[in-house]
Amino acid sequence: MTIRYAKELPNQVPASLAVYRLAPPQSTMTQAAAMSQRFGLSGKMREFTISDDWTGYQEGRIRISVHRNSGALRYINIDKYGMEREKEFRLSEQESEQISRDFLGRTRMYSDKLMRLHKITYLRSGSSDLEGKEKTEKLIDAGVIYRRFVDETPVEGPGGYTMVNIDPEGEVVGFRSIWRQTLRREAKVKIIPVGQVVEAFEKLVSNVEGDLTVTAANFGYFEQGELDRQLYLEPAYVFIYTVQNGEVAHKSIEVIAAGQRVFAKLQGKKRFDPGKQEERKPA
């Protein structure tokens, strides 16, 4: 196996960082209705949907959902979100950013100081006849993504972001975020040096066959995804890498705790039990 670093960890990381205790998700019906007022709704309707993992509130054509484990939030215009229309999306990046910032500003959920523009993604449509003679491609929306920062440190992982979807008319038709609120500083931890972590990463991938390329190597606070409960926001190193082994390639991730004291596991058990596989005989 060979390892190539297309991206490397930053040379400098802080000597220490605070670890934060996170607030519990705000996902009751009352809280979801109250949340809707941040999006300009009345919050007074009684159209809720409750499932084992989400609390949903609908008012007119807008649906707001809050995840019970993470507090992850979604807002969509159920008629317009993701729909291809006659008009193509043609707003500039500056216009998209302005619209998204205005929208987020109205919600008063995230301070400008705590988020930075990460990238603008696009929902794209393609179509073609069988021979490829009438091929079309167009943009449907912009998804403007902001990453979260805590104490000037970026938040890594599947959480710690918000995305605002803007349609060709410049209307916000979707929004999602995974952004757990901090409750208090729990402790301060010393940070494991970069060299030591690179060594740990290379040991973790030492059994991989093929040519390994590190495509992202980052340091920051680590926020989990939508499905997961998280009690502490603590620092981590993240490596995203691809492996080419003959004609087969794949992509994987390693997350290594950066604090010399760790408060919670950064990786849990598998979420779904596959059950016992009895040996199957070919027919």
Add this chain to the structure above:
Amino acid sequence: MASVGIEWINNFPAPCTQNTLSYCDDTSVGFLNGMVSRGHTTAFNWGNQNAFETDFRESSLGGDDGHWVDAVDFAHFSAHGGTNSSNIFQGYLGSHNASCTWRSDQARYGNNFNLEYLIIDACNSLELTRDIIAVWHNTFQVLHMIFAFTDLVSDSWWTGGRCYNNGRRAGNNEKLTDAWLDEAYSFWCDDNPVTMAAGRSQADAINRRDNERLNSGFGDIPHNEIAYYAWKWRS
């Protein structure tokens, strides 16, 4: 009520040797659990050495898809994958029951059987740098849609819940394309999901791609009446 079949492979021992994956069971079983949680039914759950190439291959080409993948409404495959320069997708298996890979050019879904929706949670499975119509046209017999990825897709704990969310939403009669693109997209890992739908015309293909749900009543299109494809992705 839809019937669901899943096949997933984490381990690839000789003679089908490949790097081990870790979360293909989580993505496939997650999808199944999401669907079942909304009242749909399990038809089969074959993992590792129990996932057979013949389950995917057309019966008239020597396979047995009529008893497995083509006998359900919704099938989910999670393992290594790749589309080569000859525009053939190969899904990698962990046991050599006839072959270590199933191939798109030997898959015919919906002909005399049942499959309407196929999810391929594998790398380069709707690879937009290839000719996706050449790869998949013959597979669309009465098949309605394929949900898959362009480029590489992450195998990791942190993104392993994507198919549970997708199954929950699909099973809840939400728009299938939104359920796939929303849940499988990851800007953090650069995972780029794609949906592809067949239609009798351009407008029909776009309408199905954007609006089809499990219970939306879009009818089957015989293979010889397919004139257009529409696809959608976020990147």
